[in-house]
Amino acid sequence: MMNDWLNQSRYTVVFTGAGMSTESGLPDFRSSSHGLWNKQDPSKIANTDALNNNVDAFIDFYRSRVLNVKDYKPHKGHQILADWENQGLIQSIITQNVDGFHQVAGSKHVAELHGTLQKLHCQSCGRKYSSEAYVDRDYYCECGGILRPSIVLFGETLPQQAFQTALTEAEKADLFIVLGSSLSVTPANQFPLIAKDNGAKLVIVNREPTELDKFADKVIHHRQIGDVLQEWDNAR
Numbered sequence: 001m002m003n004d005w006l007n008q009s010r011y012t013v014v015f016t017g018a019g020m021s022t023e024s025g026l027p028d029f030r031s032s033s034h035g036l037w038n039k040q041d042p043s044k045i046a047n048t049d050a051l052n053n054n055v056d057a058f059i060d061f062y063r064s065r066v067l068n069v070k071d072y073k074p075h076k077g078h079q080i081l082a083d084w085e086n087q088g089l090i091q092s093i094i095t096q097n098v099d100g101f102h103q104v105a106g107s108k109h110v111a112e113l114h115g116t117l118q119k120l121h122c123q124s125c126g127r128k129y130s131s132e133a134y135v136d137r138d139y140y141c142e143c144g145g146i147l148r149p150s151i152v153l154f155g156e157t158l159p160q161q162a163f164q165t166a167l168t169e170a171e172k173a174d175l176f177i178v179l180g181s182s183l184s185v186t187p188a189n190q191f192p193l194i195a196k197d198n199g200a201k202l203v204i205v206n207r208e209p210t211e212l213d214k215f216a217d218k219v220i221h222h223r224q225i226g227d228v229l230q231e232w233d234n235a236r
């Protein structure tokens with residue numbers, strides 16, 4: 001059935017979360033086993049209050065994430081999605097992930113709702129830096145401001161361009177596939193519903209139940225995303 005949907009769909013959009021990158025070795029946030037937020041309270045570190053009032057802990061946490069992501073790479077699932085885009089089977093990816101792995105694997109049409117760890121910018125003057133600045137220099141801009149990763153912290157607004165692209169893509173989709181997200185964070189978790197409201201079939205592949213399973217046309221739990229994508233690719 002899934003392959004029929006994929007082959008018959010006119011406009012397929014894939015929506016990914018941190019579960020898309022655990023098979024590359026990166027932790028997700030809320031997996032009951034070893035999600036990042038099970039060890040670190042996000043309200044204490046993943047917001048501008050931490051950046052302004054607890055800067056050393058903020059930088060330690062994010063500098064290690066920025067440097068750590070350089071030691072990992074996309075897995076077969078990212079590669080399959082890039083190949084499918086190249087073959088015209090899927091049209092775009094909306095991702096909550098900040099690791100940049102979809103682009104490294106070759107995907108071109110990627111909306112990064114929560115920004116990227118691959119770039120930094122000065123919290124005071126906005127000057128942009130590559131993530132190498134966390135290697136080459138301490139975490140201050142020439143202007144004296146703090147260098148932070150160009151990701152969306154809790155309480156910050158999403159990048160306008162990525163949000164608008166995601167909205168357009170969700171409205172155009174007739175097949176919307178969620179891969180590896182608990183769908184627990186707004187406004188990102190609204191896009192599957194926007195697609196559904198616009199007549200799309202909604203498919204959710206996630207190891208654990210998500211908050212939107214009841215709206216899905218098909219739910220696949222307790223499976224690894226890489227294996228599911230490989231199976232669909234083999235059956236084409």
Ligand code: APR
Nearest residue numbers: 017018019022028029030096180181182206207208224225
């Ligand atoms: N295959 C299938 N599902 C998986 C796999 C896998 N290999 N690995 C993890 N999962 C599932 C987990 O069961 C979990 O439900 O992926 C889901 C990931 O959910 P979260 O950890 O909540 O990540 P995500 O939904 O991307 O979080 C959204 O929250 O903290 C913010 O900004 C952060 O972008 C993030 C946002």
